[in-house]
Amino acid sequence: MARRSLSGCSASVSFARTVCGEPIVLFRKQDGTVSALSDRCPHRFAPLHLGILLENDVIQCGYHGLEYGASGQCVRNPNGNRVVPRAAVLRKYPVVERHSLIWLWWGDPDAVDETLIPNFDCLVDPQYSTVGGVIQMAAHYELIADNLMDLSHVGFLHAGILGSEAIARGKHTVRQEGNTVHSNRWCPDGIAPPAWGAMFDNYSKPVDHWLDMRWNAPAHMLLDVGITPIGRPRTDGIAAWVPIYSRRSPIRRHIIFGRFRGTGRSAILT
8 A cells, every 4th residue: 555654744745733732734635635634643642744644645643553534533443353433533624725825724614714814815926936934933923913013113123134214204004904904114215225225136226115014813914015216116116025924822933934026026025
């Protein structure tokens, strides 16, 4: 029987994540869809991602060999009388794959509402290429959200890289649309921040600079930031789309990032 080890496999096959304090194993099934299950065998709580992925979308626990289907139900007990324990059931999370991201539903499986998924279509825009990665931050997620919703600190904390004097005198506006909050900073007629000027062909003339943050509470944000020559449309400059993070636990964050480059407009995720 063909089989593949879950441990160390690429994300397109399987991987483990801890989200909201819950260990989860994810793998792509033979039909191309994604399955998300509890990453603990209920027998002795062994991590299932350290086991083996068998044919027919079955995970075999590496401790005593119990096998679980993509539904979370134990389908085979290779030990003793081979009776499948009734309690050998994994939690199964409803999954939606959208904009190259995998979204899990924590609530009632019969009440899944896909309209709650924020729009991150910049991640799959065909005019851009993507470089992705993860940064883990040991800080409470509310502190990080607070930091990113008020980007007035950029002019000081990131001086010499991303900061400029125009940020401190920029106009800050906040608006709410349903459960989405926008915190936008418009900083016209200033010298380009050094990193931005370098990316924009070492542009040294004054620019209009913007830092627009979108927050879908509690844990997903999207930053649109960039520069353009004074009075010109944003599409004439260079910009970054920064999709920001998924909650791992109250005191840890996974920040998802990548890079996109297109004609006249680029996106850099950090």
